[in-house]
Amino acid sequence: MDEIRALVAQMKNEELQLLQQRSQDAKTSAQQLIVTFSIASKASLALLGLVYYLVIRDIEKRSEAEKILRQSEARFRRIVEANIIGFVFADFNGKIIDANDAFLRIIGYTPEDRQAGKLNWQEITPPEYRDRDERAIAQIQSFGYCSSFEKEYIRKDGSRVPVLIGAALLESNKEQCFYFALDLSKQKAAEAEIHQLNETLEQRVRERTAQLEEANQELEAFSYSVSHDLRAPLRAMQGFAQALLEDYSDRLDLLAQDYAQRIVTAARHMDTLINELLSYSRLSRGEIRLQVVSLTTVVAEALAELEIEIQAQNAQVTVEEPLPEAIAHPTILVQVVTNLIANAIKFVSPGVQPQVRVWAEELSQAGEQEVTRELGEFRIISPTT
Numbered sequence: 001m002d003e004i005r006a007l008v009a010q011m012k013n014e015e016l017q018l019l020q021q022r023s024q025d026a027k028t029s030a031q032q033l034i035v036t037f038s039i040a041s042k043a044s045l046a047l048l049g050l051v052y053y054l055v056i057r058d059i060e061k062r063s064e065a066e067k068i069l070r071q072s073e074a075r076f077r078r079i080v081e082a083n084i085i086g087f088v089f090a091d092f093n094g095k096i097i098d099a100n101d102a103f104l105r106i107i108g109y110t111p112e113d114r115q116a117g118k119l120n121w122q123e124i125t126p127p128e129y130r131d132r133d134e135r136a137i138a139q140i141q142s143f144g145y146c147s148s149f150e151k152e153y154i155r156k157d158g159s160r161v162p163v164l165i166g167a168a169l170l171e172s173n174k175e176q177c178f179y180f181a182l183d184l185s186k187q188k189a190a191e192a193e194i195h196q197l198n199e200t201l202e203q204r205v206r207e208r209t210a211q212l213e214e215a216n217q218e219l220e221a222f223s224y225s226v227s228h229d230l231r232a233p234l235r236a237m238q239g240f241a242q243a244l245l246e247d248y249s250d251r252l253d254l255l256a257q258d259y260a261q262r263i264v265t266a267a268r269h270m271d272t273l274i275n276e277l278l279s280y281s282r283l284s285r286g287e288i289r290l291q292v293v294s295l296t297t298v299v300a301e302a303l304a305e306l307e308i309e310i311q312a313q314n315a316q317v318t319v320e321e322p323l324p325e326a327i328a329h330p331t332i333l334v335q336v337v338t339n340l341i342a343n344a345i346k347f348v349s350p351g352v353q354p355q356v357r358v359w360a361e362e363l364s365q366a367g368e369q370e371v372t373r374e375l376g377e378f379r380i381i382s383p384t385t
Contacts, residue, residue: 086163086181089170092137094122097176106163106183108155124154136167140177144169150184162188220278227274234274238267262307269305272331293330295323299358302338306345313354315345320359 086103090096096119104114107124125133129151139146148166155161167179241263249257299319303310310317326333345354 086183088121088179088181089176090121090179091176092141094120096121103181106161106181107153108157108159108161113156121153126152126154126160136165140167140169141174153181161185223278227278230274231271234267234270238264238271241267266305269301273335290327290329292325293328293333294325295360296321298326298330298334298337299323301334302341305338306341309342309345313345315354315356317341317356318358320357323358323360324362 084102086106087100088096088103089098095117096114099114099119101111104111107119109119113119122130122133132149132151136146136149145168146166148164150162150164152160152162162184164182164184165179167177170176170178241260244252244260245257245264252260303317303319309315341356341358344356348354
């Protein structure tokens with residue numbers, strides 16, 4: 001009996017422990033469930049918050065995009081309605097769906113014509129521009145736009161107006177396009193005026209050239225005539241002076257022989273000048289031939305020709321040698337130096353003895369030339385190469 005009681009007591013004790021264990025397990029499960037539920041709730045709330053944030057952000061982006069689109073549409077509308085240039089909505093079959101007043105002014109139609117649907121860009125395009133329009137349409141359909149090009153429209157009164165066209169495809173409708181038309185009437189008028197001015201200028205140049213050629217021909221004829229008239233007495237003077245030297249030299253003293261020789265030399269120089277005059281008359285047909293010339297020889301020839309003037313003016317001429325060589329036309333250079341020395345002797349103050357100093361300098365800077373005259377003084381500067 002005692003064993004039975006002990007066994008019953010043991011069973012009760014085990015049941016009590018099992019009940020306590022189950023109660024503890026139940027509490028633990030409940031706590032885990034609460035924790036799990038709490039975590040799940042927080043995750044759900046976080047996910048819900050993220051979804052809410054993304055939705056709000058998307059709404060804000062869409063609102064901002066719509067705002068930018070509205071602003072862009074407003075700017076575009078202002079440009080179209082400003083009627084600065086023509087804007088047109090049209091399809092590829094020629095129908096003009098809408099156009100602003102600037103385009104209507106270009107083609108000479110009225111808003112009533114626009115409302116009545118009477119506008120067709122193919123009908124107001126001259127036949128010679130149809131191929132160009134087809135190439136533009138093919139470019140628009142391939143790339144979404146076409147390069148700007150020039151064409152003409154036939155106005156309502158039958159006249160033509162030049163325009164610059166540029167077009168793009170509408171995103172909302174692949175069968176329609178939007179293009180601008182810029183009136184080129186003033187530009188073409190200006191270009192025509194410039195072309196006319198150029199033609200007039202070229203005509204004037206041709207006329208002036210013809211006049212110059214005629215003047216050159218007259219100058220050449222005049223030069224030949226003058227040279228012929230001058231050579232006759234010149235040859236007589238030279239011939240008689242040469243005859244005096246050859247036939248009567250034994251009867252002439254040294255001074256007379258010197259004078260006669262000067263006459264012969266001057267006549268020869270005059271003959272050379274006449275030949276050069278003829279060469280000048282042909283400058284328009286040829287060129288001056290340059291050669292290396294000794295300035296010592298040039299100055300000596302000039303002084304010999306001016307010897308009588310130098311003596312008459314009691315001038316003192318000093319030549320500082322050596323003088324360099326120069327590239328020039330010999331006869332022309334002699335005449336230039338002669339004129340310079342003659343002017344230096346002539347243009348002095350009254351009562352002042354002319355003092356002429358001739359010298360040459362070589363400078364390091366090629367092309368620099370200078371001629372100075374002070375109290376009948378001049379210098380020739382020959383640049384080094």
